[in-house]
Amino acid sequence: VQLQAFGGGLVQAGGSLRLSCAASGRSFSSYAMGWFRQAPGKEREFVTAITRGGRVTDYADSVKGRFTISRDSARNTVYLQMNSLKPEDTAVYHCAAVVSRAFNYIGRTTGEYPYWGQGTQVTVSS
Numbered sequence: 001v002q003l004q005a006f007g008g009g010l011v012q013a014g015g016s017l018r019l020s021c022a023a024s025g026r027s028f029s030s031y032a033m034g035w036f037r038q039a040p041g042k043e044r045e046f047v048t049a050i051t052r053g054g055r056v057t058d059y060a061d062s063v064k065g066r067f068t069i070s071r072d073s074a075r076n077t078v079y080l081q082m083n084s085l086k087p088e089d090t091a092v093y094h095c096a097a098v099v100s101r102a103f104n105y106i107g108r109t110t111g112e113y114p115y116w117g118q119g120t121q122v123t124v125s126s
Helices: none
Strands: 002-006 009-012 017-024 031-038 045-050 057-059 067-072 077-082 091-099 120-125
Touching (some): 031 067, 045 077, 057 067, 077 091
Parallel strands (some): 009 120
Antiparallel strands (some): 002 017, 017 077, 031 045, 031 091, 045 057, 091 120
16 A cells, blocks of 8 residues: 655644545555654654544544544545644654554554655644
8 A cells, every 4th residue: 555645734833734644555444544743853653543444543642632533435545633733743744554454453653554654744833
């Protein structure tokens, strides 16, 4: 599967952005999906993930209540709605995919995902 993330940009603190990750290839519904981010000088960190069926999600504590992940199997796309953005959310955001046999599987670490998109920059100004 090939992944392409887009939708990043510059936004003021308190604003919103929606990121999209389009997946090419077949069997999108077989993949659990995740979003990670990497700020300058920091390691890539988990943001959120969703099961292959879309029924279960998980979030990093730092984004709970502000970010929402969703997926649209008809469009082979996973979304990240980001509200109440803070300057500390500034990073390159990457989407990732992993084939999942279990419907309730969620990956929370970078090592669990073999497929990655190129990333999209999100900059939040104070």
